[in-house]
Amino acid sequence: MSLPVYASTGQRIWHYAFRVICGLIFFFLIAPIVIIIPLSFNAQDFFTFSPEMLRLDPAGYSLKHYQDFFTNPDWQLPLWNSLAIAPVATLIAVSLGTLAAIGLSQSHVPFKSAIMAILISPMIVPLIISAAGMYFFYSRVGLQGTYWGVVLAHAVLGIPFVIITVTATLVGFDRSLTRAAASLGAGPVRTFFMVQMPLIMPGVVAGALFAFITSFDEVVVVLFLGAPGDKTLPWQMFTGLREQISPTILAAATVLVAISIALLITLEVLRRRSERLRGMSPT
Amino acid sequence: MTEQTADGLMLAADGKPLKQSLNRALRRQKLRAFLLIAPLLIFVLVTFIAPIGDMLFRSVENDxxxxxxxxxxxxxxxxxxxxxxxxxxxxxxxxxxxxxxxxxxxxxxxxxxxxxxxxxxxxxxxxxxxxxxxDMGEDVGKALVAVDPVWDEPVTWTNLLGDPAWISAQADWAKAGDKTPEPPFVPSAAAQKNLPLTAAAYGDFARVMQTVKEDSPTEKRPWNTVAVSLTEDLKANPSAAAAFGADWQPRLSAVVAAEQGGAIPAADFxxxxxxxxxxxxxxxxxxxxxxxxxxxxSGYFLNAVDLKMTPEGIAPRSEAERVYLMLFLRTMVLSLVITGTCILLGYPVAWLLANLPARTANLLMILVLLPFWTSLLVRTSAWKVLLQQQGVINDLLVWAGLVADNNRLVLINNQTGTIIAMTHILLPFMILPLYSVMKTIPPSYLRAAKSLGATDWTAFWRVYFPQSVPGIGAGSILVFILAIGYYITPELVGGAKGVFISNRIAYHIGTSLNWGLAAALGSLLLVVVLVLYWVYDRIVGIDNVKLG
Known part of the structure; x- marks a missing residue:
């Protein structure tokens, strides 16, 4: 990657131009997310930098949008609704998904590819179609507009992620370990909890994080299935953006970015731990 | 552990043939695997596949x-x-x-x-x-009352047509005066036999009164259609009166006489x-x-492709009503443009990431993964804020003197807004597969090509690029599949010209309530996605999807 000493002028120019282009693309990727963080501290109700902010005058900054976010029931209720829905949906997705991933990883599973296709399909089918189908079907069975309707829908949307991450960890799982446990007299349940579970734990937690963030960020399905009392944070942001856009939305967005960063760090830690457990050297 | 019988059959420790024991173990293993999968499979079938099936059903249902x-x-x-x-x-x-x-x-x-x-x-x-x-058939009803005012009283009809057992049950119910529902009306056998049209028409009336209106048929004058049916029954069978009790015979005969005398007009609906x-x-x-x-x-599907069903066959809709083919086309074209820009922006970044030392690459990877992990709503709000006419980008351009203050660029609520925001949102889905493919291309190939006299461009185009095509394919299909089903971002930044077919589906579910059409549009979109998914599975394999 480094420039050889014999490079011609043209090559030199291209080498640096290429880096500048890549820098601009990285800037495009990250700037919109970074820029809302200072904007959320704006003392004015504007969506752009005020002259005071540009002068780094402390008077230009304030926490009033955060205060609004953390005290206004218009934002607090959705936040708590999201926190009431996502963990339950995650729990369902992870418990059922982990069991199924273990089943799928065994040899001799009949119709394996068909089953896999069905289990992955919630990730492939566009959300609007899932939402439409669920709206029609859940209205028939009386789940539309209920808390459990939203939880079940979010659980099924998170399942493909659990299946994919847990299956990936199981690929590196040494089967002779369970046989060793069995030969030492452990039953299948004990083997699972004492041998297999700790080893595939990183995959399970990663899957759980994906399932959680899927539910926590999901807006299309909840728009159709949720009752007004079950309004979630993304839903509130969506209505806020569509109807009257209030600067509190930037504070909410910044809080969500902080959560994303926390999740990203957790995942990275888990990945390293998983590699260490499986005896691979960290890259 | 194993022994061999005289005919060469291998035996397990318990004396059974080894083959049989192995088969049994295999069956047990299959069953166990299946039992582990079954709960989730049932869960997904009920909460996800059944709704999709319901949608497909609704797109053709017309009860x-x-x-x-x-x-x-x-x-x-x-x-x-x-x-x-x-x-x-x-x-x-x-x-x-x-x-x-x-x-x-x-x-x-x-x-x-x-x-x-x-x-x-x-x-x-x-x-x-x-x-x-x-009011239809009113003249017949009035003429009937003119013949005998008793026809104006609701009880006349229940007594004439009701089953004796029902009449007494109804009387008991009325006397008790409690809140239980009235016993459902039952026509008498004589009425059904001799006055079939009347019995049927009155049966409908009584049922509607009791179930829909929660009223007693003994208190409401029946519809004119019942009176019309009575005159028709009596015209067809003038001797029907004989089948009823002595107090009914003169009344019914009077109606027959009035009909023959022309006092009751024929109904003209x-x-x-x-x-x-x-x-x-x-x-x-x-x-x-x-x-x-x-x-x-097939009406909804025809509607979804701007056709309509007429008695003469299938015909195109009028110009003003044609919207869906244009919307499908726009969805496809915009998705292709977004996929194209994702390739253009993703390829150099993926190349850089794949060729930098691991430590630097991991650090830069965060810049790709952070947007990937950030809430869709956050990214869409960011673009909504940035692209506004009074937003940061326009402010910057005005400050730099590139754009006049009174002539700020319209970057949002049009196709430009959709393309910019969606490219940003979907770019990580292009970079990640490209990166994982480029990681596997040995850099020595490029050096070998150059040492054989290839220019930088030839070495890239003839040696490196062909090996990265699978990554482009995987990323493109992924981005395209995600793009054609997008709803939130086009809805928020697309305005009227930048919306996709998904927005129309949502509109028909939530606003116009034309669920059949929404289901048909959704089914068509689903078919497109499933075909692409099948292609993706062929090229990449769904098991190879990597996350983060």
């Missing part, structure tokens, strides 16, 4: 016409629109009976809404006629309908009812 107008649909079976004339009196009579029930249950407005999708104007036609249908709305005198509304009477229809 409402046959359920709301059963008699009309049956009566229309013999009528052909080719005759060029409206159907005969029995069809009008049937529609009057159907409409009386539908109006009481208020289902005629739903039917009007449904048929309005196929023929605009149907909704108001049914509403208008629904208001008039009560055709005239009544035509008076209510001239359209009923033409074959046109009947054609619509007949065309959409089957329980399954």
């Amino acid at each position: 409402i016409v046959a359920d709301t107008l059963p008699r009309t649909v049956a009566a229309l079976a013999d009528w052909s629109p080719d005759s060029g004339a409206p159907p005969g009196e029995p069809v009008y009579r049937a529609l009057a009976s159907d409409l009386l029930i539908a109006v009481a249950a208020k289902t005629h407005t739903q039917l009007g809404t449904r048929l309005n999708y196929e023929d605009s104007g149907f909704s108001s036609l049914l509403r208008g006629t629904g208001r008039d249908v009560d 055709m005239a009544a309908f035509t008076e209510s709305d001239k359209a009923w005198g033409t074959p046109q509304p009947w054609e619509v009812i007949k065309t959409f009477s089957p329980r399954f229809t």
Whole structure:
């Protein structure tokens, strides 16, 4: 990657131009997310930098949008609704998904590819179609507009992620370990909890994080299935953006970015731990 | 552990043939694997696959016409629109009976809404006629009362037509005066045999009164259609009176005499309908009812591709009504543009990441993964804020003097907004597969090509690029699949010109309530996605999807 000493002028120019282009693309990727963080501290109700902010005058900054976010029931209720829905949906997705991933990883599973296709399909089918189908079907069975309707829908949307991450960890799982446990007299349940579970734990937690963030960020399905009392944070942001856009939305967005960063760090830690457990050297 | 029998069969420790033992173990293993998968499989089938199936079903389901107008649909079976004339009196009579029930249950407005999708104007036609249908056949009812005022009393009818057991049960119920529902009306055997039309018409009336209106038939004068049916029954069978008790015979005979004397006019429902709305005198509304009477229809799918079903066959919709093919096309074109920009922006970044030392690459990877992990709503709000006319980007351009202050760029609520925001949102889905493919291309190939005299461009284009094509393919299909189903971002930053087919589906579910059309549009979109998914599975394999 480094420039050889014999490079011609043209090559030199291209080498640096290429880096500048890549820098601009990285800037495009990250700037919109970074820029809302200072904007959320704006003392004015504007969506752009005020002259005071540009002068780094402390008077230009304030926490009033955060205060609004953390005290206004218009934002607090959705936040708590999201926190009431996502963990339950995650729990369902992870418990059922982990069991199924273990089943799928065994040899001799009949119709394996068909089953896999069905289990992955919630990730492939566009959300609007899932939402439409669920709206029609859940209205028939009386789940539309209920808390459990939203939880079940979010659980099924998170399942493909659990299946994919847990299956990936199981690929590196040494089967002779369970046989060793069995030969030492452990039953299948004990083997699972004492041998297999700790080893595939990183995959399970990663899957759980994906399932959680899927539910926590999901807006299309909840728009159709949720009752007004079950309004979630993304839903509130969506209505806020569509109807009257209030600067509190930037504070909410910044809080969500902080959560994303926390999740990203957790995942990275888990990945390293998983590699260490499986005896691979960290890259 | 194993022994061998004389004929060479391997035996396990318990003396059974080894093959059998192994088969049994294998079966048990399969069963165990299946039991582990079963709960999730059932869960996904019930909460996800069944809803999708329901949507597919709704896109062809069309029960409402046959359920709301059963008699009309049956009566229309013999009528052909080719005759060029409206159907005969029995069809009008049937529609009057159907409409009386539908109006009481208020289902005629739903039917009007449904048929309005196929023929605009149907909704108001049914509403208008629904208001008039009560008065149709009024002259017959009045003439009957003129013959004998007893026909004006509701009990006359229940006593004439009701089963004796029901009459006494009803009397007991009325005496008890409690809140239990009235016993359902049962016609007497004599009425069903001798006055079949009357018994059927009155049965409908009593059922609607009891179930929909929660009223007693003993307290409401029946519809005029019942009086019409009575005169017709007596005309067909003047001796029917003999079947009823002594106090009924003179009353019924008086009606027969009045009919023969011309004191009771013949009912003319055709005239009544035509008076209510001239359209009923033409074959046109009947054609619509007949065309959409089957329980399954391709009407919604035809509508979804800007066609419509007419009695003559399938015909294109009028210019003004054609929107869906254009929307599908726009969805495809914009998705392709977004995929294209993702390749353009993703390829250099993926190349850089794949060729930098691991430590630097991991650090830069965070810049790709952070947007990937950030909430979709956060990224969309960021773009909404940045792209506004008073937003940061326009401010910056004005400050730099590139754009005049009174001539700020319109970057949002149009296709530009959709393309910019969606490219940003989907770019990580292009970079990650490209990166994982480029990681596997040895850099020595490029050096080898150069050492053999290739220029930088030739080495890249002839050696490196072909090896990265699988990554482009995987990323493109992924981005394209995600893009054509997007709803939130186009809705928020797309304005009127930048919306996708998904937005139209949401509109039909939430606002216009044309669920059948929403289901048909969704089914078409689903087919496109599944075909692409199948291609993706062929090229990449769904098991190889990597996250983060």
